[in-house]
Amino acid sequence: MNSPLPASARQRLDDLLVQRGLFASRSRARDAVERGTVTVDGVIARKPGQSVLPQCLVAIDDPAQGYVSRAALKLIGGLDHFGLDPAGSEALDIGASTGGFTQVLLERGVAHVTAVDVGHGQMHPDIGGDPRVTVIEGLNARDLAVADLSGRIPDFIVSDVSFISLKLALPPALG
Secondary structure (H helix, E strand, O other), X not given: OOOOOOHHHOEEHHHXXXXXXXXXXXXXXXXXXXXXXXXXOOEEXXXXXXXXXXXXXXXXXOOOOOOOOOHHHHHHHHHHHHXXXXXXXXXXXXXXXXXXXXXXXXXXXXXXXXXXXXXXXXXXXXXXXXXXXXXXXXXXXXXXXXXXXXXXXXXXXXXXXXXXXHHHHHXXXXX
């Protein structure tokens, strides 16, 4: 009779995914597992804490994996569905957070993005460090003024906000 491997030989799936460098954090790994985008030995994994063997075969089919946040997928869907092309635009990202929307705009060839968020220290350094990005932190969108944009008048505006109505966020942005 074969005895199962000791529990010490196994580890949590989310830990393994981070250890292998497939995700930057356990929370991103957990999210991918919960969305059904991770398979272990050919079977879709459903629980981030699932106990797995270190040598198991892991595959990931996650469209969000290359982005700093899943928000990127929302903007990609919208741009593609409505046939919008931000290439060459002067863009404003209201509620930029970690930069998912900003990242998509950069990939799509935007000339410049002013990324505004009420929070501090959320923008992913790879996105905020791009020379085509100006990050404005600690500014509530309802208080946004043309002067905050350093002369860059947006002709393309994106927004992903949940704590403020667009009726309040957009008028200042539109000048």
